[in-house]
Amino acid sequence: MVARIYRPAKTAMQSGKAKNSWVLDYEQEARRSIEPLMGYTSSSDMKSQLRLSFETREEAIAYAERNGISYRISDAKERRPRPMTYSDNFKYNRTAPWTH
Numbered sequence: 001m002v003a004r005i006y007r008p009a010k011t012a013m014q015s016g017k018a019k020n021s022w023v024l025d026y027e028q029e030a031r032r033s034i035e036p037l038m039g040y041t042s043s044s045d046m047k048s049q050l051r052l053s054f055e056t057r058e059e060a061i062a063y064a065e066r067n068g069i070s071y072r073i074s075d076a077k078e079r080r081p082r083p084m085t086y087s088d089n090f091k092y093n094r095t096a097p098w099t100h
Contacts, residue, residue, distance in 0.1 A: 001047065002027050005060045006074040022060045024052045024071070 005024050030045035054060040057073070064071040088094075 003069050003071040022054045022057050024060045
């Protein structure tokens with residue numbers, strides 16, 4: 001029963017910096033199988049469905065230690081957005097080729 005503590009990456013639809021929560025979820029213990037009649041993917045591992053959110057990394061670590069859960073922490077790299085303006089799409093000395 002090993003849990004993973006990490007900060008989830010932003011989706012392609014998110015541009016703000018408000019998503020600062022940390023997540024604790026369990027790694028898969030049982031193998032998934034395909035149900036033969038309907039073709040659904042299922043598993044007998046109920047902990048893989050559990051996902052807990054915390055405000056800080058320390059809260060997630062404290063929860064895991066308080067409940068005797070072994071854990072590993074995955075630190076994500078912070079994204080550094082490159083500032084770009086609309087007029088940069090039409091520059092003469094563009095580094096990337098024009099695709100249209």
